[in-house]
Amino acid sequence: MAHRSAAAAGARPLEDDVAALHAHLPAFVKPADVVAALEALVARSETEADVCASALAPFDESAHLEGFLGLPGLEELANRWHYGNYVAVRGKDPEEEGGKVFESMPLYTRLGMHLMFYGALQIELLRTSVIIKLLKELSEREGRIYDSPQSIQSIPSFIKTYSLSLDELLQPDIAKYSNFNDFFHRKLKPGSRPVKDPENTALFCSAADSRLTVYPSVGAAQQFWIKGCHFSIPSLIGEIPRSVRARMFLGGSIAIFRLAPQDYHRFHCPIDGVIGDITEIPGQYYTVNPMAVNESCFDVFTENRRSVMYMTHKQSSAPVAIVAIGAMLVGSIVWTVTKGSVVNRGDELGYFAYGGSTVVVIFPPGVCQFDEDLLENSVRPIETLVKVGESLGKSVLSQAAFDEEAVLAAADKKLDASEDSSSSPFVRLKGVMRKLCCI
Incomplete structure (x- = not known):
């Protein structure tokens, strides 16, 4: 998906904090539902050529996946809210017109964040071996899928969805790539990324x-x-x-x-x-x-x-x-x-x-x-x-x-001072309160 202008993105409200992750999905959508949806997205990557129908789909274009994923409320969210981040355009003031653009968040990232920040008790659940193992297995499985020869079918839709230019690629013929990952870490033509003042080693x-x-x-x-x-x-x-x-x-x-x-x-x-x-x-x-x-x-x-x-x-x-x-x-x-x-x-x-x-x-x-x-x-x-x-x-x-x-000596002084201050009751209490905020 190409960048959206800030004005275009402003047509819908932006979900930009963790609290909104759960306020916007129905209360009956539980972590198990999200886990099942993530598994389904990864599995679909193996057979579906269109990345908008699998894990790489931009969230704003995922409304049609509500029934397949079994997530009630997904269509309304995708049509009503923007999910992603504003980024500044270099050389321009981010507060001025054209100074920043909006990038949509991929669907798998949005669902993964719902799982990660479901609530205090669920954050502890995430750290259990079951959830950690799940995320590891999904990552490794997606990697295997995109290493397979069949995965080349996803390259054209990936290029279209994210508005990629082939002009600067060392190999612009997508038929020459052996799999999706081969294209994903594609090389550029020499000189495509010139270095400013290359002779100045400072x-x-x-x-x-x-x-x-x-x-x-x-x-x-x-x-x-x-x-x-x-x-x-x-x-x-x-x-x-x-x-x-x-x-x-x-x-x-x-x-x-x-x-x-x-x-x-x-x-x-x-x-x-x-x-x-x-x-x-x-x-x-x-x-x-x-x-x-x-x-x-x-x-x-x-x-x-x-x-x-x-x-x-x-x-x-x-x-x-x-x-x-x-x-x-x-x-x-x-x-x-x-x-x-x-x-x-x-x-x-x-x-x-x-x-x-x-x-x-x-x-x-x-x-x-x-x-x-x-x-x-x-x-x-x-x-x-x-x-x-x-x-x-x-x-x-x-x-x-x-x-x-000199750098190591300065570091030792800082560490010594930190250890001395950490022994005070006030600092110990502050540390306890900080840890409690993360439960």
Whole structure:
């Protein structure tokens, strides 16, 4: 589905908070009904060529599926409400005409969110092995379906539904793709995503065709965007707080690239540097839609499956972490580079197979200065549409100026101070109250 203008989207009310997820569906629609609907959507992907009749259907075009899915009220919802997100158009004021567009949420994401946020007790149910196993099995099954030769039948309707252009594809003949996933992580022609000022190694660029938010610190990200109770850099990269890697990025800056199903799903290098270690972190398969990321009771980024690549920035010698995060119905995360490789901004790093997903780039404190327009939009808060190679920001350090010892020493002071303050009765009570809010 092509972007809608803000004016066109305004013709219907927008469902934009978790409370509305359940107020808008009849009370008798229970989690078991939603589970059955998700299973039916995935199963239908195997036989149905039209993506609007299966999991990838935009919610606004799903009214005709009410009877098939057995969800009373679906037709009224799809006809009455908009389900999705506004995103800012770069170079324009989001508050002015043409400054933002609307993107519809896929049907499977909307149903998955209903299951995730059904209520306090149901949130605990979601964390049980039964529901976790279900989401994992559905994701893996969808991946197998779209890896099958028969799945090529869905490519034409996918292109039509999401208004995709074939002009920039390395292989524009869709008959040459072996299956749907082969097309999903399609390659582009060389030069399709030019990097701004490629000779200037102090600059950083966008890592993906995506919707982007940037924050100078994790604290700022939590204030405006990531509302999960337990989000932290150590939990994101799978490290204990006192590890060298966790301390290296404590207080650092963060860029969040969210990819939607219609996007080009290969992600690229935001820096000029050298590839280091890659670590795999098992996890769940929850949606990365902003409504979930913005929910205080849910830690999407640190609970989902993710893969972390560490790099060294050529100009400053600073470490940089690139976290690829899977999501609901994402089949796999594949890296196409190896340790020790020297890469430049815009070079391919890897790809996601099927579904929406996210790339998070983490810089140590005092390394990155993000572009002002991206910062302004992020604190509104609203995501900004970007493509690979567009400007992200720049290094504020001179050649080889990163001081690892100083960064680690500063991190130790912060951790020591935090441990001292956490022993006070007031802070302990505050922590208990925070946890109670997430039950």
